[in-house]
Amino acid sequence: MASLHTHTLTQIRNLLASGEVTAQEATRDCLERIQTTEPHLHAVLFRNDEQALEQAQAMDKQGPNPQQKLWGVPILLKDILATQGMPTTCASKILQNFTPCYDAHLVTRLKEQGAIILGKNNLDEFAMGSSTENSAQGSTRNPWNLDHVPGGSSGGSASSVAACQAFASIGTDTGGSIRQPASFCGIVGLKPTYGRVSRFGLIAYGSSLDQAGPLTRTVEDAAIILSVIAGHDPRDSTSVNTPVPDYVAGLSAMKDLSGVRIGMPREYWGKGLAPEVAEACTRAMDTARQQGAEIVPVSLPHTSYAIATYYIIAMAEASSNLARFDGVRYGFRDKDAQDLLEMYTKSRSQGFGDEVKRRIMLGTYVLSAGYYDAYYKKAAQVRRIIREDFLKALQSCDVLGGPACPTTAFGLGQNTDDPLQMYLTDIFTTSLNLTGLPGLSLPVGVGRDSGLPVGLQLFGAGFQEERLLAIAHVLEQAMDPLPRPQGIEDVLK
Amino acid sequence: MGITIDEVNKIALLARLDMTEEQAASCATQMDTILAYMDTLNELDTSSVEPMYSPVDHVSVFRDDNVVQTTSREAILGNAPEEDGRYFIVPKIV
Numbered sequence: 001m002a003s004l005h006t007h008t009l010t011q012i013r014n015l016l017a018s019g020e021v022t023a024q025e026a027t028r029d030c031l032e033r034i035q036t037t038e039p040h041l042h043a044v045l046f047r048n049d050e051q052a053l054e055q056a057q058a059m060d061k062q063g064p065n066p067q068q069k070l071w072g073v074p075i076l077l078k079d080i081l082a083t084q085g086m087p088t089t090c091a092s093k094i095l096q097n098f099t100p101c102y103d104a105h106l107v108t109r110l111k112e113q114g115a116i117i118l119g120k121n122n123l124d125e126f127a128m129g130s131s132t133e134n135s136a137q138g139s140t141r142n143p144w145n146l147d148h149v150p151g152g153s154s155g156g157s158a159s160s161v162a163a164c165q166a167f168a169s170i171g172t173d174t175g176g177s178i179r180q181p182a183s184f185c186g187i188v189g190l191k192p193t194y195g196r197v198s199r200f201g202l203i204a205y206g207s208s209l210d211q212a213g214p215l216t217r218t219v220e221d222a223a224i225i226l227s228v229i230a231g232h233d234p235r236d237s238t239s240v241n242t243p244v245p246d247y248v249a250g251l252s253a254m255k256d257l258s259g260v261r262i263g264m265p266r267e268y269w270g271k272g273l274a275p276e277v278a279e280a281c282t283r284a285m286d287t288a289r290q291q292g293a294e295i296v297p298v299s300l301p302h303t304s305y306a307i308a309t310y311y312i313i314a315m316a317e318a319s320s321n322l323a324r325f326d327g328v329r330y331g332f333r334d335k336d337a338q339d340l341l342e343m344y345t346k347s348r349s350q351g352f353g354d355e356v357k358r359r360i361m362l363g364t365y366v367l368s369a370g371y372y373d374a375y376y377k378k379a380a381q382v383r384r385i386i387r388e389d390f391l392k393a394l395q396s397c398d399v400l401g402g403p404a405c406p407t408t409a410f411g412l413g414q415n416t417d418d419p420l421q422m423y424l425t426d427i428f429t430t431s432l433n434l435t436g437l438p439g440l441s442l443p444v445g446v447g448r449d450s451g452l453p454v455g456l457q458l459f460g461a462g463f464q465e466e467r468l469l470a471i472a473h474v475l476e477q478a479m480d481p482l483p484r485p486q487g488i489e490d491v492l493k
Numbered sequence: 494m495g496i497t498i499d500e501v502n503k504i505a506l507l508a509r510l511d512m513t514e515e516q517a518a519s520c521a522t523q524m525d526t527i528l529a530y531m532d533t534l535n536e537l538d539t540s541s542v543e544p545m546y547s548p549v550d551h552v553s554v555f556r557d558d559n560v561v562q563t564t565s566r567e568a569i570l571g572n573a574p575e576e577d578g579r580y581f582i583v584p585k586i587v
Contacts, residue, residue, distance in 0.1 A: 101568035194548040208547040237554045238547065308531040319508060326509070328581050333574035339584050341509075349511040357510055361501070362524060364508040366531075378534050380544030385537065387545060420527055436548020462548075 004029040006484075009073060009167035009221035016072040017064050023056035023072030027116055030074040034118065034165045040491050043140045043150070043159040045079050046087050046120040055116055068114030069228055075110065076169040078157050079120035080127055081212070082201035083107055086117070090203055091135035092125045094331045094351030104201020105236065106170060106212055106229040113228045118166055122156030125353045126322065127174055127205045129153050130425050132181075133416055134355045141412075142185060143485035144452050148409040151181030157215045158185040163488050168216045168225050172202055174209045175310050176404075176429025179441035182215055183404035183455025186443040186482045188472070189215045190222045193462045194436035195240035197226075198233030204321040206314035207238075209433040219442065219473040223247035226465060245466045254470040258292030261397045262458075262471075267303035268402030268428055276447030280454035281403045284444035287478050288401070293471075298393040298400065302386050303431060309386065310430035311423055312366055312379035318356075319363025325351065358419060387435040394437075394461050399471055403428055404441040404455035428457060438465050442472045443482050453482060496521045496528070 004012060004026055015021040031049055038044055056072065065071050077083065080090050082100040089095045103111070111117070124134040132140040132155025140155045142148040143163040150159040154171030158181035161169050171178040173191035182189025190213045197212050204210060214225035227248060232241040264285065269278070289295055327333035327347030334346035352360070366375035393400055405428060415422040432439045441455035456475075460468040501517045501524070512520065566579075575582040 098572055101564045101571065234554075234556070238549050240549060302537075305534055305537065308534050311527070312531055312534075323509075327574060328583055329569075330572035331574070335574075337584060340586055343584055344509045345511050348509050352510075358520070358523065360508050360510065361504055361520060362527060364504050365496075365524065365528075368504065368507065375531065377544055378539060379531075380546050381539035381542040382534050382537060384542055384545035385539070387548075419523060420530055423527075 005033045005164040007167070008218050009216055009224060010218065012167055013070065013073055013224070017066065019064055023059045023116065024053065026072055027052050027056040027074050027118070030118055030166055036492060037163050037165060037488055040146055040488060041141050041143060041159050041163055042138055043122055043156040043163070043165065044076065044119050045089060045091065045122050045137055045156070048086055048117055048119045052116050052118050059114065065114060069224060070110065071114035072116060073114070074116045074118045074166050076118050076121050076157065076160050076166040077107065078123050078154050078169065078171045080123060080172055080203050081107055081170060082203065083117065083120065086120065088120070088203070090126045091123050091137055092352065092356070093136045094325050094348070096136070096332065098330050100201070102201065105198035105233045107201065109229050109231075121154070121160055121169055124153035124155070125356050126203070126318070127153040127172055127177055128318070128355050128359055130176070130180060130422055131410070131415065132156060133412065134353055136353055139412060142409050142452070143488040144186065144409070145487040146491065148411055148452065149184065151184035151409060153177040154215060155181045158182055158187060158189065161185070161215050161217060162187050162485050168214055168221055170212055170225070170229070171215050172210055172212045173433065174206045174314060175433050176426045178213050178215060179404050179429050179439055179455070179457055180426065182441040183443070183453065183457075184409035186453030186485065187215055187217050188219055188222050188443070189213070189441045190226060190465070190469070191432065191439045192226060192230065192465055193438045195238050196438070196463065196465065197229050198236040198239045200233050200235040206317040207321060208317060209310075209314060211433070219469055219476050220248065220251055222440070223251055223469045226469075240463070242463055247466055247469055250466040250470050251473045254474055256292045257288055257471065257474050260293045260471060262288055262293050262295050263298035263393050263397035263400040264295055265298050265300045265303070265393065265400055265402055267300050272406050273403060274407045274447070276449045277403050277405070277407060277454050280445035280447060281456050284456045284475065284479065285401060288475055291474055291478050296397060298397060300389045300393060300431065302382065302389050303427075305382050306386055306431040306434065307423055307427055309379045309382045310426070310434055312375050313383065313434070315359045315363035316367050316376050317363070319360045319367060322356070322360055327351070355419070383434045386431055390431070390435045390437060399458045399460040399468060401456060401458050404457040405429070408447045408450045408452035408454060432459055437462055438468055440468055440472050442476060444479060446482060496524045
């Protein structure tokens, strides 16, 4: 059977379950797709071909297992999730030879449900970046136009899923790192509520912000993956012990949007928004209205403070989390150092890339004596104010909607010389990580000027992913689907 | 405010990072720009706001103090740059 990889996760799962397609056929088809597209995309850092095929073969011998939600489904993982026996590098020189001796909790869940792990996706080093240009292994390309970035930091994951290298990937979102690349690559990206998915085995960047979630080609596919990875894990003390609803059943329960109130935050729809993004997102809101939704104006008055707040907190937490990389127990070590301090310093200086060092420096500064109150404590206070804005707006609405990003995917190298300018591109995504609330980026069209995808971001109340997914699903069904990314197909001809 | 090269060097020492003079100068300029942007938070009066350090309310998590074998010494030492089969080896301290 040809071109299995173009199916959605839901479709391939049904074909696998009914025995029409074998796990080996699905796996081989994706591996061949990776083989042909990788020279142009560079979205995958490690390929697990041999083990994946062995696993698929063993599964085919047993036959489909209806108890497993992802039986035989090939997927990829962002290379910041610990995988036993498979390298986990965080796209950093400092972890280039690291192979964990355990699986992240969510990886265990995926394996238990029969998923086949094809390999690990490229990312910005330690998830620090918005373009996947900060990878020590080189940049990933956007399959819509190979001269543009795929977004970041889960840019490898988004590029892979958009280019049909796998049926889903798991990314992580600290300040928008699932939703922004999903928007840039024209796929669905879901950041669950903080605490919904265990962070055990997710190599920490900003511990109070990081959350793993799915990148998929449809909303239903995202619902399936979330139903597998969500749930309590006693090994993560921030993992919340609340029941996991049936997200897939929740989709079919909602037929249209009558009775649904969608808030339009004023601050997300004004100045600085590219006209083509405003146009596509407005069209999507009009579709929501036609589906019966009531669109109401709301305000998130402290939006302009979100980026400064986010970066202070993220950098402070990063400087503390990345202190563990000292060349003693794992990772790169400078062999010439004469004493311990020199060994730490030389190993870290050679092992970390520029952006990681910049964030460690700023994080160390804002936490240092004399500046803690002025920066870190201040940011933690503003964080509460920002959260209260959201809670207030959500009192009168089911979800809020706005663009995921102010522009479509920017060109490679366009923002690399100006770190502050790069940080400012995260304006619509960072607030949500500060609050812990869930958010989803849905592809709603192609920009008329750039020809690149536009994502609408929907965000809702804590642990209400079921409603968020159901609303996004109705909207997805009511709109024209995006064409397939042409950039990668053109070079394959 | 203006970050000096000396301050950059002091922070680099705390962060266990090495910098050439040229890198320190460029770092000072970038930190200056970024911190100036962050100073916009001072426009807000937060004197009566309780800081929020995490989206979840942390509660102390207790479990029984049972010894559980989660991995082997060999597997953990397997990633070390230098080890002797029992311990991590680092440059001589004294």
